[in-house]
Amino acid sequence: MSVTAIFLPDRISAAPGETAALTLQLRNPTDGERVVKLRAGGGLAEQTVLQTETIYLDPNEQFEVPVIVDANSNLPAGLHSCVIEIDDGGQTSNAAATVEIIETAAYAARLEPPTSRSAAAGRHKIAIENGGNVTLMVELDVTTSDDVAAELAAPAVTIEPGKTAKVELRIAPRVKYWNGTDQEHPFTIGVSGSNGESAVLDGAYVQGPRVRPWFLPALAGMAGSFLLFVLAWFLVLQPRIETIADDRAAALDEAQSTELQTQVDAIEAAAAEAAELPLGEPVDLRLEVTSGAAASQTTSFVFDEQGNNRVLSITDIIFQNPTGAIGTVELLRDDQILQQSNMANFRDLDFHLVAPFRVNSRSEISLRVACETPGPGTDQCVVAATILGFVDDN
Known part of the structure; x- marks a missing residue:
C-alpha cells in the first residue's frame, strides 16, 4: 500500500x-x-x-x-x-x-507625457493597461479649447488580458505665431471601459513661438559684434595701418613699397570678408519620395555640381508625412545619416539646429524612405523634407 x-x-x-x-x-x-x-x-x-x-x-x-x-x-x-x-x-x-x-474586468489609464511643448504640435500617448482576465474595450474622447484641434489615432481599442495598448494623440494649434510668450492649452481625455468604469485624464500642450527666444538676442549679438568690428576698423585699425604704410613707404624703395601695399590689400580683403554675413545667402530645398509598401526609395540632390567651392549650411529641417504612413525616413549627406525618424510618430516634424549641418560642393543630399505600411486609404508612402539654410563661398 x-x-x-x-x-x-x-x-x-x-x-x-x-x-x-x-x-x-x-x-x-x-x-x-x-x-x-x-x-x-x-x-x-x-x-x-x-x-x-x-x-x-x-x-x-x-x-x-x-x-x-x-x-x-x-x-x-x-x-x-x-x-x-x-x-x-x-x-x-x-x-x-x-x-x-473569478471573471474580473479592470483597467488603468495614464497620459504620456502629461505636458508637451512645441511650436508645431503636441504629441502624447494614452496608455491603457488591462489588469483583469477578460478582454476589455475602452473608448476615448478628447475635449479641447477652440484654439487647438485634437487628432486621436483610434477612438476605441480592444485590449487582451494582461496587455497594454497605447493610442497616439496629437494636439495641433489652429494658429501659429512667430514670436511671443508660450501659450498653454489644457485638454481632458474621457476614458470609458466596457466594464462600466470611467476615468478622466488631464493634459496640457504648451505652444511656443516659431522663432526661438534665443534667436533675436543671438542675432542682435552678431550685429553688435559686427558693428564693433567695423568701428574698430575705420576708427583705429585702418588709420593706424595707413599711417604706418605712409611712414614706411617714404623710406623704402619701390620694391619694399609694393610689398607693403600687398599686405595692406590682404588686410582689407580679410576685413571685407569678415563684414559678410557668417552663413551667406538664404536658400530652401524640398525633396519628396514615393515608395510602395515593404520597399525603400531614395531621392537625391547634388549641391553645386560645378564645383565652385561653395558651402551649404542647413539650419532647419521639416519632415512631412501627410498620409500617416508607417516606416522610417533618413536625411543623408553622401553616405552619412544626418537625421533619422520613425514616421509612425509624426505627420509633420521640424528640427531647428543651433549648429548647422555643412554640405560642401559636389556633395549629395538624399532623402531615403523605408516604407512599412502606407497610410489609411493609400497604397504608397508619400514623404517629403523641406530643407532651409544658407549658401556661401568656402
Missing part, C-alpha cells in the same frame, strides 16, 4: 492578483518509513508553489503540506486544475483540486 494524498479543500475560488491557499494532506498507512517527493503539474504548474517538495513519513503518520496558487492576470476566467504529482519510492500518483478564477 502506498501513501495517500488528498486536497483540503478540493475546490477554491480566487480573483486575479490574489492567491489561493490549499492544503495537501499526506498519510502513510504502512508499517514502514516512506520518503515522498512532490512536484507541481498540470496547467497551473507555473503558478503553484509547494512549501516543501520532499517529506519523510513515519509509519501511520499524517502530514499536511501548504500549497499556494498565484492567480495572476494571465489566467483566464473559469475552472483550472491544481495537480500535484506524488512519487512514493517509485510508485506515482496524483492529487488534484479545482481552482475557480
Whole structure:
C-alpha cells in the first residue's frame, strides 16, 4: 500500500492578483518509513508553489503540506486544475483540486507625457493597461479649447488580458505665431471601459513661438559684434595701418613699397570678408519620395555640381508625412545619416539646429524612405523634407 494524498479543500475560488491557499494532506498507512517527493503539474504548474517538495513519513503518520496558487492576470476566467504529482519510492500518483478564477474586468489609464511643448504640435500617448482576465474595450474622447484641434489615432481599442495598448494623440494649434510668450492649452481625455468604469485624464500642450527666444538676442549679438568690428576698423585699425604704410613707404624703395601695399590689400580683403554675413545667402530645398509598401526609395540632390567651392549650411529641417504612413525616413549627406525618424510618430516634424549641418560642393543630399505600411486609404508612402539654410563661398 502506498501513501495517500488528498486536497483540503478540493475546490477554491480566487480573483486575479490574489492567491489561493490549499492544503495537501499526506498519510502513510504502512508499517514502514516512506520518503515522498512532490512536484507541481498540470496547467497551473507555473503558478503553484509547494512549501516543501520532499517529506519523510513515519509509519501511520499524517502530514499536511501548504500549497499556494498565484492567480495572476494571465489566467483566464473559469475552472483550472491544481495537480500535484506524488512519487512514493517509485510508485506515482496524483492529487488534484479545482481552482475557480473569478471573471474580473479592470483597467488603468495614464497620459504620456502629461505636458508637451512645441511650436508645431503636441504629441502624447494614452496608455491603457488591462489588469483583469477578460478582454476589455475602452473608448476615448478628447475635449479641447477652440484654439487647438485634437487628432486621436483610434477612438476605441480592444485590449487582451494582461496587455497594454497605447493610442497616439496629437494636439495641433489652429494658429501659429512667430514670436511671443508660450501659450498653454489644457485638454481632458474621457476614458470609458466596457466594464462600466470611467476615468478622466488631464493634459496640457504648451505652444511656443516659431522663432526661438534665443534667436533675436543671438542675432542682435552678431550685429553688435559686427558693428564693433567695423568701428574698430575705420576708427583705429585702418588709420593706424595707413599711417604706418605712409611712414614706411617714404623710406623704402619701390620694391619694399609694393610689398607693403600687398599686405595692406590682404588686410582689407580679410576685413571685407569678415563684414559678410557668417552663413551667406538664404536658400530652401524640398525633396519628396514615393515608395510602395515593404520597399525603400531614395531621392537625391547634388549641391553645386560645378564645383565652385561653395558651402551649404542647413539650419532647419521639416519632415512631412501627410498620409500617416508607417516606416522610417533618413536625411543623408553622401553616405552619412544626418537625421533619422520613425514616421509612425509624426505627420509633420521640424528640427531647428543651433549648429548647422555643412554640405560642401559636389556633395549629395538624399532623402531615403523605408516604407512599412502606407497610410489609411493609400497604397504608397508619400514623404517629403523641406530643407532651409544658407549658401556661401568656402
